[in-house]
Amino acid sequence: MKELRKLFIYILLIFGTVVMIAPFAWMLVTSFKLPSEVNSWPPRWSTKSFSTQRDVKVVPSTGTTSSVKGLSLREALTFVAKKTQGLVLVVNDDPFYRGTLTIPFKGSTYTLSLNQEEYKQFLQSLKIPSDFSIDDEIENNPEGFFEKVLLNYIYGATPVFKRTDFIERLSGNVETLLNGIDTMLTFGIDRIQDENEKEKFANFLEKKMKELQELSTKIQKYKAGNEVILTIDELKEIRNIISNYNLVYENSNELSENYNNALQNSLLNYLDNINFFLSTYDYFVKIQDKKVDENIVAQPMTEEERKALLLEKIKDLEDFEDIKSFVDKHGMNNLIDEFAKSIDLEIERKYGVNSVDLANIKSLVNSIVNIATERQINIKEELKNSFEDFLNKVSSVVGFDLTFSSAKAKLDAFSEELNNADNLLKEVALNIIKLQNLRMAYEGSINAWKIIRAPEFVESVLVKDGKSIEIVMKNVSPVYFMDDNIKNIHLKFSFSDVVKNVFQNYVLAWKSAPFGRYYINTIFIATVTTILEVIISAMAAYAFSWMNFPGKNILFSIFLATMMVPGEVLLVPNFITVTKFGWIDTYYALIIPWIVSVFSIFLMRQHFLSLPSELFDAAKIDGCSHWRYLWQIVVPLSKPVVVTSALLKFVGSWNSFLWVLIVTNSPKYRTLTVGLQTFSSEVGTLYNMLMAAATFSILPVVIIFLFTQKYFVRGIARTGLK
Structure with a gap:
């Protein structure tokens, strides 16, 4: 029976240990997970971060426009939007940052040249849908035409043939047509004067209602499928289904035109789009007469390799030596922002313009440069003489454009107030182009991966934040690879890659906010408040335990009574007090209000009372x-309770959140707990990064507790014992 009781106790202890440790274990495991694994159901204790290889889903695209995301304000003021030059594989999966990358290009088809006459004959044979336009530029650019068709129908951000949307719209139009036919049969059929025609048309409509209902049922099955976009085979099947029903009314009467127009607008327009796309796609596949004989294999470059590549790309820039010296001294980080800052300072010094006016001028000039870039105007050539000539050229090409007119009017206003305004504006425009060229070279270097093996026409492989892959090609249009069913890329990881993958969330979390500063603030505040509290609490506890003065017990009771007041009640009065002192966003507000703890005083007093009174008498003799007795006898003998009090205060200060959030406005004074807010927003929480940040945030406290736990246990256990 005794052994059974022991077994039961051990089981309870094991169960309690598991329950206590499980949340921390789950936090640690989550900190290693990839984004898609965090919200997976059912939850798993494993993660693909430990895998030695992975397949990543991708979606091919071309012509992606660069964005200002991730640029500093200074860079954004001179940002010129440009389209990518290669095939872009958008990662529709968890991002990746390293490994041996294999892109399945083997077996893909392409062409080097296309007969223009044959292409134009093909265009003339097409029936262009009413909602698709072909301008002069596309008419003379086969690759541009194919790209527009593919992006519009299957590869774009909102493709026409997106499965659920297309089938719902098509079914909705069939339903609308059925309602229209029903209305004609109920209210409009009497408008037909010829009785024979009336009866014939009514029979036709009734028959077509049954056929349309059949059609709707057949189309609905395509709403479910493995692919988000309708496949080529499915589109052919839908075309055949619609074409099998002869829905057009051949004769003429008072209602036939209305019926045929409704049919064209609601159903046949969809058939026109399907026929147009399939005809274009078949021709697009037919003209590709060459085949790729190997895959693309690439690996990340080292920092030195990226630096060498950047210097090679910018060797013709006039500021090459200045950029090279900066890269040699500081590396590639912040290169663009520092270069932009240096040319801004030069402009300010040369023309005597202040930084605020210069920022406004850059923004306006950049708008005009963007417009000129879109219209394919040779900006450098037009700026050879003057900025005014450049404006006139843009104006003649653009015609009336509200953005251009507004920017020009504001620049004219600036010009009236500035000396040598034309040269200033000209130099700003040239600096924008210069900065854009540097940014393109920088992005082409910082994102470049080293090609291990690839087809001869592949120039470079750029991996941008693990979220997209751009394959830059020479003399081959990337549009020809959009139809080659590239849906996955393969990654293989070495042992060192796996280790880096496991701790990738920690690296990203650390870089997402100034956690270095948060760590310094947290350690400083926690250490100072702990030291001051121990000193004050020790003195107060000694007074309440070993000194006699009037009202000692009443005063101590009042102290204890304050522990009954919830801390939230004191937030407002404390905030008002701190505000009156002018301590908002200072260390004073984070330290001074928390250097006295009634609980710490109570804990030390109870332990001090347990010390033999003979020690006090001997010391007096x-x-x-009192001062010497406190620090040389009482405190050393009370080491466990002092350490316990210090540890409790340190942990409490380390984990403080609400007060820090209220009294700080800038990262300069904020702590780790407030920094964890970085990973939560209105659109959701990045739990893997949050758990990573939480792990390295609590690590110092855990280490301190491991080294001081014996004092902690001893201090709590012996407090109040005689």
Whole structure:
């Protein structure tokens, strides 16, 4: 029976240990997970971060426009939007940052040249849908035409043939047509004067209602499928289904035109789009007469390799030596922002313009440069003489454009107030182009991966934040690879890659906010408040335990009563007090209000009372003062309770959140707990990064507790014992 009781106790202890440790274990495991694994159901204790290889889903695209995301304000003021030059594989999966990358290009088809006459004959044979336009530029650019068709129908952000949307719209139009036919049969059929025609048309409509209902049922099955976009085979099947029903009314009467127009607008327009796309796609596949004989294999470059590549790309820039010296001294980080800052300072010094006016001028000039870039105007050539000539050229090409007119009017206003305004504006425009060229070279270097093996026409492989892959090609249009069913890329990881993958969330979390500063603030505030509290609490506890003065017990009771007041009640009065002192966003507000703890005083007093009174008497006989007796006898003998009090205060200060959030406005004074807010927003929480940040945030506290736990246990256990 005794052994059974022991077994039961051990089981309870094991169960309690598991329950206590499980949340921390789950936090640690989550900190290693990839984004898609965080919200997976059912939850798993494993993660693909430990895998030695992975397949990543991708979606091919071309012509992606660069964005200002991730640029500093200074860079954004001179940002010129440009389209990518290669095939872009958008990662529709968890991002990746390293490994041996294999892109399945083997077996893909393409062409080097296309007969223009044959292409134009093909265009003339097409029936262009009413909602698709072909301008002069596309008419003379086969690759541009194919790209527009593919992006519009299957590869774009909102493709026409997106499965659920297309089938719902098509079914909705069939339903609308059925309602229209029903209305004609109920209210409009009497408008037909010829009785024979009336009866014939009514029979036709009734028959077509049954056929349309059949059609709707057949189309609905395509709403479910493995692919988000309708496949080529499915589109052919839908075309055949619609074409099998002869829905057009051949004769003429008072209602036939209305019926045929409704049919064209609601159903046949969809058939026109399907026929147009399939005809274009078949021709697009037919003209591709060459085949790729190997895959693309690439690996990340080292920092030195990226630096060498950047210097090679910018060797013809006039500021090459200045950029090279900066890269050699500081590396590639912040290169663009520092270069932009240096040319801004040069402009300010040369023309005597202040930074605020220069920022406004850059923004306006950049708008005009963007417009000129879109219209394919040779900006450098037009700026050879003057900025005014450049404006006139843009104006003649653009015609009336509200953005251009507004920017020009504001620049004219600036010009009236500035000396040598034309040269200033000209130099700003040239600097924008210069900065854009540097940014393109920088992005082409910082994102470049080293090609291990690839087809001869592949120039470079750029991996941008693990979220997209751009394959830059020479003399081959990337549009020809959009139809080659590239849906996955393969990654293989070495042992060192796996280790880096496991701790990738920690790296990203650390870089997402100034956690270095948060760590310094947290350690400083926690250490100072702990030291001051121990000193004050020790003195107060000694007074309440070993000194006699009037009202000692009443005063101590009042102290204890304050522990009954919830801390939230004191937030407002404390905030008002701190505001009156002018301590908002200072260390004073984070330290001074928390250097006194009634609980700490109570804990130390109870332990001090447990010390033998003979020690005090002996010390008095030897002439020891209260101050000396406290610090040389009482505190050393009370080491466990002092350490316990210090540890509790340190942990409490380390984990403080609400007060820090209220009294700080800038990262300069904020702590780790407030920094964890970085990973939560209105659109959701990045739990893997949050757990990573939480893990390295609590690590110092855990280490301190491991080294001081014996004092902690001893201090709590012996407090109040005689």
